[in-house]
Amino acid sequence: MNTAAEGRHPADYIELDQFLKLAQVVSSGGEAKRLIQSGVVQVNGAAETRRGRKLRAGDTVMVHGEEFVIASDDEAGESAEENPQ
Numbered sequence: 001m002n003t004a005a006e007g008r009h010p011a012d013y014i015e016l017d018q019f020l021k022l023a024q025v026v027s028s029g030g031e032a033k034r035l036i037q038s039g040v041v042q043v044n045g046a047a048e049t050r051r052g053r054k055l056r057a058g059d060t061v062m063v064h065g066e067e068f069v070i071a072s073d074d075e076a077g078e079s080a081e082e083n084p085q
Contacts, residue, residue, distance in 0.1 A: 014070070016043065016061070017051035025063050040064065 014022070017032035020041070026032045035041060036051045042062040043053060055061065057072035 013054040013056050015051065016041070016048060016053040016055060019055055019061065019068075019070070020063070023061075023068055025066075035063070 020026045020032045055070045059070045061068045
């Protein structure tokens with residue numbers, strides 16, 4: 001059976017509220033929701049109030065003057081590897 005999401009891998013994106021928890025900007029989903037709804041979170045330079053906003057590689061998130069750039073799974077794995085030199 002075909003679905004609208006066919007071909008999309010779940011790791012292709014992370015939702016904004018989940019990202020804020022992962023980045024340790026907030027400690028809970030409720031805190032993420034309040035922060036996002038307050039209008040202080042920007043995605044790609046624009047205020048974002050949707051906690052389910054899908055972030056993909058290359059997107060930028062700005063919160064309280066701190067900027068985060070979303071990396072792909074491949075980029076995250078490469079930066080986590082030790083330099084063999």
